[in-house]
Amino acid sequence: xxxxxxxxxxxxxxxxxxxxxxxxxxxxxxxxxxxxxxxxxxxxxxxxxxxxxxxxxxxxxxxxxxxxxxxxxxxxxxxxxxxxxxxxxxxxxxxxxxxxxxxxxxxxxxxxxxxxxxxxxxxxxxxxxxxxxxxxxxxxxxxxxxxxxxxxxxxxxxxxxxxxxxxxxxxxxxxxxxxxxxxxxxxxxxxxxxxxxxxxxxxxxxxxxxxxxxxxxxxxxxxxxxxxxxxxxxxxxxxxxxxxxxxxxxxxxxxxxxxxxxxxxxxxxxxxxxxxxxxxxxxxxxxxxxxxxxxxxxxxxxxxxxxxxxxxxxxxxxxxxxxxxxxxxxxxxxxxxxxxxxxxxxxxxxxxxxxxxxxxxxxxxxxxxxxxxxxxxxxxxxxxxxxxxxxxxxxxxxxx
Amino acid sequence: xxxxxxxxxxxxxxxxxxxxxxxxxxxxxxxxxxxxxxxxxxxxxxxxxxxxxxxxxxxxxxxxxxxxxxxxxxxxxxxxxxxxxxxxxxxxxxxxxxxxxxxxxxxxxxxxxxxxxxxxxxxxxxxxxxxxxxxxxxxxxxxxxxxxxxxxxxxxxxxxxxxxxxxxxxxxxxxxxxxxxxxxxxxxxxxxxxxxxxxxxxxxxxxxxxxxxxxxxxxxxxxxxxxxxxxxxxxxxxxxxxxxxxxxxxxxxxxxxxxxxxxxxxxxxxxxxxxxxxxxxxxxxxxxxxxxxxxxxxxxxxxxxxxxxxxxxxxxxxxxxxxxxxxxxxxxxxxxxxxxxxxxxxxxxxxxxxxxxxxxxxxxxxxxxxxxxxxxxxxxxxxxxxxxxxxxxxxxxxxx
DNA sequence: ATTATTAACTCAAGCAAGTTGAACTTACAA
DNA sequence: TTGTAAGTTCAACTTGCTTGAGTTAATAAT
Numbered sequence: 001x002x003x004x005x006x007x008x009x010x011x012x013x014x015x016x017x018x019x020x021x022x023x024x025x026x027x028x029x030x031x032x033x034x035x036x037x038x039x040x041x042x043x044x045x046x047x048x049x050x051x052x053x054x055x056x057x058x059x060x061x062x063x064x065x066x067x068x069x070x071x072x073x074x075x076x077x078x079x080x081x082x083x084x085x086x087x088x089x090x091x092x093x094x095x096x097x098x099x100x101x102x103x104x105x106x107x108x109x110x111x112x113x114x115x116x117x118x119x120x121x122x123x124x125x126x127x128x129x130x131x132x133x134x135x136x137x138x139x140x141x142x143x144x145x146x147x148x149x150x151x152x153x154x155x156x157x158x159x160x161x162x163x164x165x166x167x168x169x170x171x172x173x174x175x176x177x178x179x180x181x182x183x184x185x186x187x188x189x190x191x192x193x194x195x196x197x198x199x200x201x202x203x204x205x206x207x208x209x210x211x212x213x214x215x216x217x218x219x220x221x222x223x224x225x226x227x228x229x230x231x232x233x234x235x236x237x238x239x240x241x242x243x244x245x246x247x248x249x250x251x252x253x254x255x256x257x258x259x260x261x262x263x264x265x266x267x268x269x270x271x272x273x274x275x276x277x278x279x280x281x282x283x284x285x286x287x288x289x290x291x292x293x294x295x296x297x298x299x300x301x302x303x304x305x306x307x308x309x310x311x312x313x314x315x316x317x318x319x320x321x322x323x324x325x326x327x328x329x330x331x332x333x334x335x336x337x338x339x340x341x342x343x344x345x346x347x348x349x350x351x352x353x354x355x356x357x358x359x360x361x362x363x364x365x366x367x368x369x370x371x372x373x374x375x376x377x378x379x380x381x382x383x384x385x386x387x388x389x390x391x392x393x394x395x396x397x398x399x400x
Numbered sequence: 401x402x403x404x405x406x407x408x409x410x411x412x413x414x415x416x417x418x419x420x421x422x423x424x425x426x427x428x429x430x431x432x433x434x435x436x437x438x439x440x441x442x443x444x445x446x447x448x449x450x451x452x453x454x455x456x457x458x459x460x461x462x463x464x465x466x467x468x469x470x471x472x473x474x475x476x477x478x479x480x481x482x483x484x485x486x487x488x489x490x491x492x493x494x495x496x497x498x499x500x501x502x503x504x505x506x507x508x509x510x511x512x513x514x515x516x517x518x519x520x521x522x523x524x525x526x527x528x529x530x531x532x533x534x535x536x537x538x539x540x541x542x543x544x545x546x547x548x549x550x551x552x553x554x555x556x557x558x559x560x561x562x563x564x565x566x567x568x569x570x571x572x573x574x575x576x577x578x579x580x581x582x583x584x585x586x587x588x589x590x591x592x593x594x595x596x597x598x599x600x601x602x603x604x605x606x607x608x609x610x611x612x613x614x615x616x617x618x619x620x621x622x623x624x625x626x627x628x629x630x631x632x633x634x635x636x637x638x639x640x641x642x643x644x645x646x647x648x649x650x651x652x653x654x655x656x657x658x659x660x661x662x663x664x665x666x667x668x669x670x671x672x673x674x675x676x677x678x679x680x681x682x683x684x685x686x687x688x689x690x691x692x693x694x695x696x697x698x699x700x701x702x703x704x705x706x707x708x709x710x711x712x713x714x715x716x717x718x719x720x721x722x723x724x725x726x727x728x729x730x731x732x733x734x735x736x737x738x739x740x741x742x743x744x745x746x747x748x749x750x751x752x753x754x755x756x757x758x759x760x761x762x763x764x765x766x767x768x769x770x771x772x773x774x775x776x777x778x779x780x781x782x783x784x785x786x787x788x789x790x791x792x793x794x795x796x797x798x799x800x
Numbered sequence: 801a802t803t804a805t806t807a808a809c810t811c812a813a814g815c816a817a818g819t820t821g822a823a824c825t826t827a828c829a830a
Numbered sequence: 831t832t833g834t835a836a837g838t839t840c841a842a843c844t845t846g847c848t849t850g851a852g853t854t855a856a857t858a859a860t
Binding site for chain 2: 816818
């Protein structure tokens with residue numbers, strides 16, 4: 001089913017208040033702490049309106065007074081800052097054989113993360129396991145369940161426009177399941193479902209190298225290679241929620257002795273055949289190295305393993321091509337690379353990227369580097385899931 | 401200067417009304433005509449709120465009563481439809497040696513279009529010429545200037561985030577000029593400035609093959625090749641307004657005897673070296689054919705000119721690659737191709753596109769063709785400019 | 801030291817716009 | 831002929847932002 005025109009929905013006083021709360025919270029978050037008059041100026045609201053919103057946020061425990069600040073004459077302004085413990089968000093990553101969970105506080109700080117093996121990945125088994133993990137996390141951190149603002153669940157796509165089901169997914173048994181509704185019922189809190197790249201992209205916004213940016217691209221290394229796009233503070237999801245399939249785009253293949261496929265005019269290959277973790281593992285396996293864990297990969301990196309070095313070389317070249325495409329099509333303020341690779345691999349991969357001079361991104365007035373390294377490691381997707389919830393507090397929901 | 405986080409601005413009752421007016425107008429537009437109760441159900445507003453908005457829109461001349469409609473029992477509902485003459489929008493295209501103007505009514509119907517040669521393209525000369533063209537159009541159509549809702553001006557980029565200036569643009573003398581402010585002063589109406597591809601994309605939404613869609617990509621053939629992305633009814637502009645530089649992405653080069661450039665690992669070339677109007681003209685010139693006008697191109701197409709045929713073949717192959725990239729990165733409901741090419745060229749170009757089966761876009765449940773042909777011809781950009789204004793009436797401004 | 805100025809905040813009244821519920825109108829059905 | 835359903839209007843109510851007057855406290859000027 002195609003998305004059609006979104007039937008925009010009407011607004012009223014209640015939604016206006018919700019919007020303005022988001023605006024105020026977002027400003028406090030970005031500035032660290034602010035006074036009422038500053039917020040009024042920044043938001044265009046009257047001081048009185050800001051004052052009422054502050055009072056309501058303080059009642060809800062989201063804000064704390066943070067001293068006073070005097071700038072020259074006049075009454076010193078009481079400053080307000082986020083209460084880090086004013087709320088928490090859970091993030092889950094559901095994979096074929098494991099589920100991960102993270103807990104972030106309002107400031108986007110990691111409180112706990114945990115991974116469990118998953119034996120049955122049918123919907124009800126997964127729901128049970130997430131529910132169990134939620135209980136464990138709350139018990140281990142002492143966080144009151146009433147402070148949970150929601151959960152973000154990261155799952156492999158593809159998605160359909162009607163919520164979040166998948167057709168020929170990596171996960172069996174999930175055809176046409178509305179995962180959001182399912183988990184929301186199981187966990188008794190609001191749930192957002194996203195793919196790994198989108199979640200990781202938002203994770204970088206909530207705590208990472210793009211906190212001050214609202215337009216950027218995030219290249220995520222999971223099993224394959226994904227792309228999360230943040231545009232004007234919002235995720236770009238595409239018509240059916242499957243935008244950012246960077247791994248599918250064709251890149252020129254370096255001469256590695258592999259024959260070109262028939263039907264493809266040149267020696268082109270999908271990016272995920274060159275620059276994904278599974279490709280690396282395949283190459284290592286072909287060379288007789290049975291490698292699977294991050295620790296093993298780190299050891300190979302430390303030993304300057306030649307197969308790994310060659311892969312890094314080839315993968316960086318392919319990524320350079322992909323980054324060029326992303327820069328020209330999305331015009332991001334920066335391109336961040338991160339995900340489920342150890343830093344020992346990710347860092348040389350990012351450093352190996354060489355960008356063409358001739359590009360829209362080659363502006364004179366840019367303040368960010370064109371390429372940056374973002375969060376990495378096993379929990380970057382789950383962290384991103386929790387970040388989706390945190391981020392939604394600070395970002396007015398522009399639609400609906 | 402990078403965009404940073406957009407400081408979202410607060411909302412109030414006045415903006416709520418503006419938003420709801422857009423919602424209601426948009427629904428009437430999509431449905432053709434509607435009654436109050438239908439709009440209330442579709443928007444989530446109360447019937448009374450809709451009623452008040454309808455009254456205000458009718459006072460403003462934007463709506464007309466369009467009979468009654470009875471569905472079974474109950475009071476027959478008075479229907480409302482857009483008043484085609486309730487407002488007009490101007491669209492301009494500023495090029496190196498010409499300026500074009502179009503006038504669209506509220507329904508997106510073309511009322512007039514005109515092209516004038518441009519001798520001096522410095523800012524004040526252009527402003528004068530546009531002002532003159534506005535007067536001419538109003539005089540020739542008898543439209544009252546008070547019915548002008550605004551103008552959309554299409555100019556070549558690149559843009560900067562601070563409004564709409566350009567640095568190393570095709571147009572000289574325009575460095576760091578705020579074109580929007582300039583034209584708005586000259587024309588005494590609100591002005592939007594966009595690049596050709598974005599404007600043409602919105603043009604297709606206002607009257608074209610994507611009226612019922614809110615996620616699509618538009619590949620625009622101007623001097624080069626551009627891409628306009630509409631996502632959830634909004635243009636995707638990127639961090640500095642320069643998203644969609646499709647012409648810059650590298651595509652595999654068919655064996656046409658041209659030597660590969662040094663530094664590029666394979667025989668890759670920017671798309672606009674393969675699939676742009678200027679490339680076609682160059683090839684024709686190299687073959688001794690001094691062709692410049694659309695009429696001459698149409699004649700060559702009718703004569704099955706071999707140089708043109710070869711170009712069509714090569715360009716379609718390159719475009720196939722580009723469409724594949726666009727499908728996978730943006731996940732649009734469809735990809736539309738259009739712009740400043742005559743139909744005699746555009747149609748075979750679109751028909752020549754062959755798409756890989758293996759793609760995110762290869763869904764089972766798609767309702768639109770993957771590739772469609774959109775508006776073409778000399779005025780497609782200027783039309784798009786006017787469409788920007790019309791579209792803004794029906795699309796709630798989600799930010800700011 | 802006293803007074804003026806300035807900035808930030810609070811209080812109370814006012815306003816705009818959406819919501820709610822009762823009353824009215826019309827068409828179809830029993 | 832009467833009842834029911836659907837659409838609309840009217841009037842009272844509610845929410846939330848704005849406005850303007852009054853209060854407080856820090857700095858600057860006298």
